[in-house]
Amino acid sequence: MDASQRRRAFSLLLLGQAESGKSTLQKQFQLMYNPTSLEEERLSWRSVVYYNIVRPVRRIFETYETFGDIDPDAEPMSEDFDDVQSTMSATDKQMQSLKLRLAPLLETEERLADRIAGGVVSASTGKGNLFVRSGWQARAMFKSRIQPRSSFTGQRSSLENVDPRRSEDSGMVIIGEKDGLLEETADLLNACQDDVRELWNHAAVRRLREKRKLKLEEWAEFFLDNIIRVSTPGYVPSTDDILHARIQTMGVAEHIFDMSLHGRTVTWHLYDVGGARGQRHTWVPYFDDASAIIFMAPVSAFDQYLEEDPRTNRIDDSLQLFTYICSNRLLKDAHLVLFLNKTDVLQAKLAKGVSVKKYITSYGERPNEFDSVVAYFRAHFTQVHKRNNQSQRVLYTHLTNVVDKKATQSIITNVRDSIFRVYLKSAALV
Ligand SMILES: Nc1nc2c(ncn2[C@@H]2O[C@H](COP(=O)(O)OP(=O)(O)OP(=O)(O)O)[C@@H](O)[C@H]2O)c(=O)[nH]1
Numbered sequence: 467m468d469a470s471q472r473r474r475a476f477s478l479l480l481l482g483q484a485e486s487g488k489s490t491l492q493k494q495f496q497l498m499y500n501p502t503s504l505e506e507e508r509l510s511w512r513s514v515v516y517y518n519i520v521r522p523v524r525r526i527f528e529t530y531e532t533f534g535d536i537d538p539d540a541e542p543m544s545e546d547f548d549d550v551q552s553t554m555s556a557t558d559k560q561m562q563s564l565k566l567r568l569a570p571l572l573e574t575e576e577r578l579a580d581r582i583a584g585g586v587v588s589a590s591t592g593k594g595n596l597f598v599r600s601g602w603q604a605r606a607m608f609k610s611r612i613q614p615r616s617s618f619t620g621q622r623s624s625l626e627n628v629d630p631r632r633s634e635d636s637g638m639v640i641i642g643e644k645d646g647l648l649e650e651t652a653d654l655l656n657a658c659q660d661d662v663r664e665l666w667n668h669a670a671v672r673r674l675r676e677k678r679k680l681k682l683e684e685w686a687e688f689f690l691d692n693i694i695r696v697s698t699p700g701y702v703p704s705t706d707d708i709l710h711a712r713i714q715t716m717g718v719a720e721h722i723f724d725m726s727l728h729g730r731t732v733t734w735h736l737y738d739v740g741g742a743r744g745q746r747h748t749w750v751p752y753f754d755d756a757s758a759i760i761f762m763a764p765v766s767a768f769d770q771y772l773e774e775d776p777r778t779n780r781i782d783d784s785l786q787l788f789t790y791i792c793s794n795r796l797l798k799d800a801h802l803v804l805f806l807n808k809t810d811v812l813q814a815k816l817a818k819g820v821s822v823k824k825y826i827t828s829y830g831e832r833p834n835e836f837d838s839v840v841a842y843f844r845a846h847f848t849q850v851h852k853r854n855n856q857s858q859r860v861l862y863t864h865l866t867n868v869v870d871k872k873a874t875q876s877i878i879t880n881v882r883d884s885i886f887r888v889y890l891k892s893a894a895l896v
């Protein structure tokens with residue numbers, strides 16, 4: 467599609483920092499408005515799920531190697547430093563043995579990363595996040611037998627500017643034959659699922675998590691908690707697994723959906739952008755034509771810092787980014803929706819006793835409870851909007867958990883209706 471065509475279409479931008487939930491929300495749109503395309507991709511998500519397990523397993527070992535067992539009652543080490551074995555505690559030995567047993571699984575990490583990202587792996591990130599462009603699903607599948615897609619998913623990478631109907635990557639699906647790497651990983655996972663479980667449930671690892679020396683992301687916890695199901699032979703990712711699977715978006719991915727309402731069909735172009743700081747320059751060319759924006763701010767992130775700048779608190783970054791979006795003149799006429807996302811993760815953190823005040827000192831003596839915390843963050847975002855609202859536009863705010871299918875689909879319907887109410891009046895949509 468050229469620029470003039472894009473101008474006539476309805477375009478929705480999903481904006482927000484990295485890990486805020488944009489691609490997950492895009493999957494929810496896909497589930498609602500183009501479920502066939504998600505079905506076609508289902509198997510390819512196995513590689514991401516496996517990567518989302520192998521990588522955190524490595525992180526657990528790395529964290530243990532840095533901090534050791536933080537049990538205050540841990541047995542003292544021997545004074546005999548000549549004998550390495552005797553300086554190790556019983557827990558050290560268990561961890562060493564687990565690492566040995568899990569070594570073949572850990573060795574798949576790089577190959578999985580390579581498979582998913584097609585060689586584009588961010589070298590700068592400690593967590594080893596994968597950056598992927600749109601169309602990775604087809605690359606992630608076995609290459610030998612391909613047949614044309616029966617339906618057009620309308621997905622493309624706008625950075626690469628390829629026509630999706632002609633793109634070798636996104637225009638094909640792969641059927642039949644087994645994928646060597648994925649089969650090997652599945653076998654390894656099946657063979658050592660007890661070891662993964664032993665590691666994940668180990669008292670020393672639990673202590674590292676409780677003392678927050680080991681902070682795993684929500685998706686890592688989700689897949690490690692579901693290790694038995696995911697390691698079962700013949701495993702096919704569930705929709706819930708796909709919604710939890712994490713890969714970082716690179717550039718801008720366009721998804722096209724037809725939506726019908728009141729007998730009218732409107733084509734939506736949804737743009738899912740990469741949210742890391744190094745990706746944000748790719749957003750601007752899409753501002754001009756944006757009809758609506760969903761800005762996603764993860765309210766659970768009060769105790770987290772940007773991976774690309776460890777001094778910046780994620781809530782502060784979200785507020786700065788929201789200020790930039792609200793005050794941007796190119797976006798002044800766009801319908802504005804705010805998702806205060808990851809409310810489920812916020813609930814869980816507060817239930818564990820993580821203190822907001824410790825990370826956001828201005829929170830003061832307010833109660834460390836969900837309603838109060840959400841109201842506080844919401845007020846800050848509302849204030850940013852009010853201060854930067856020369857065009858008197860309305861801000862629609864939702865509290866969301868975008869991995870929750872039912873709740874999110876109802877919010878999407880609500881957002882769609884509010885957008886339609888405004889935009890069906892304008893001739894631009896016809
Ligand atoms: N529990 C929970 N997990 C969420 C929620 N929203 C997103 N996630 C998870 O958070 C991770 C990151 O979400 P993404 O959708 O990939 O984030 P993104 O904004 O696209 O990130 P970039 O592509 O890096 O800009 C995924 O594993 C999601 O499953 C939520 O509301 N609750």
Ligand SMILES: [Mg+2]
Nearest residue numbers: 488489714715
């Ligand atoms: Mg993304």
